[in-house]
Amino acid sequence: MIGMAVTAKRLNVKIGDLVEIEGRKYDVVSDKHGGVALEPAITKTVAEIHAEHGSRPLTPEEFEEYFGDLPSDGEG
Amino acid sequence: MPTARGPARVAVKIDPDVWREKSSDWTRDRPPASRRSASGASSRKRGVALAQLQRCDDVGEDQTRLPGLVKVYVPITEAAPSERPYGMVFSPEPGPLLVFVAFGERHPRPGTRSVYERAHKRLHGRYPDQ
Numbered sequence: 001m002i003g004m005a006v007t008a009k010r011l012n013v014k015i016g017d018l019v020e021i022e023g024r025k026y027d028v029v030s031d032k033h034g035g036v037a038l039e040p041a042i043t044k045t046v047a048e049i050h051a052e053h054g055s056r057p058l059t060p061e062e063f064e065e066y067f068g069d070l071p072s073d074g075e076g
Numbered sequence: 077m078p079t080a081r082g083p084a085r086v087a088v089k090i091d092p093d094v095w096r097e098k099s100s101d102w103t104r105d106r107p108p109a110s111r112r113s114a115s116g117a118s119s120r121k122r123g124v125a126l127a128q129l130q131r132c133d134d135v136g137e138d139q140t141r142l143p144g145l146v147k148v149y150v151p152i153t154e155a156a157p158s159e160r161p162y163g164m165v166f167s168p169e170p171g172p173l174l175v176f177v178a179f180g181e182r183h184p185r186p187g188t189r190s191v192y193e194r195a196h197k198r199l200h201g202r203y204p205d206q
Binding site: 015016027029030031032033037039040041042043044045046049050052053055056057058060062063066067070071072073074075076 | 089091093094098126131133136138142143144147157167169170173175177178182183187188189190191192193194195198199200202203205206
């Protein structure tokens with residue numbers, strides 16, 4: 001069997017950084033086991049999405065009016 | 077009941093930039109692309125039935141904080157929750173209208189963020205453990 005020589009590219013990134021690989025953006029996040037993982041980046045917040053559309057999220061009172069009776073499952 | 081105060085379906089608005097950032101295009105055990113696209117396209121066109129919606133938890137067991145958000149299991153069918161492994165999370169705005177926030181696995185394998193964690197980041201700007 002022939003061994004394969006692999007040279008690792010050293011990345012100077014830390015958790016919380018945004019990186020781009022082959023045109024796609026990724027967030028550098030904890031893998032919760034002492035390492036890191038790449039997650040597809042989230043670059044726009046809820047507030048920014050509403051603002052771009054010229055709107056806003058419901059107030060807590062409005063939310064209760066429309067959706068207060070909906071069930072929840074406890075998973076998130 | 078909510079249906080007594082409003083329509084049986086709630087319209088959905090999906091920002092194409094936000095849709096492109098959904099996680100499940102990158103996951104290994106994903107449903108066929110046609111089914112994923114159909115869920116997004118169908119939701120955009122027909123809205124979501126109130127009967128399919130659930131409130132997200134103000135504080136979840138995974139430390140996500142999603143007050144004011146709602147969700148549906150995907151595929152959006154009458155099947156048992158265990159047969160619908162994905163979720164879509166929305167932020168309602170006046171109308172009401174559901175604004176797409178996140179799509180992903182409800183219970184991903186270790187090392188991958190759930191749809192709830194992704195929604196948390198979109199709401200708060202950081203993951204719950206950051």
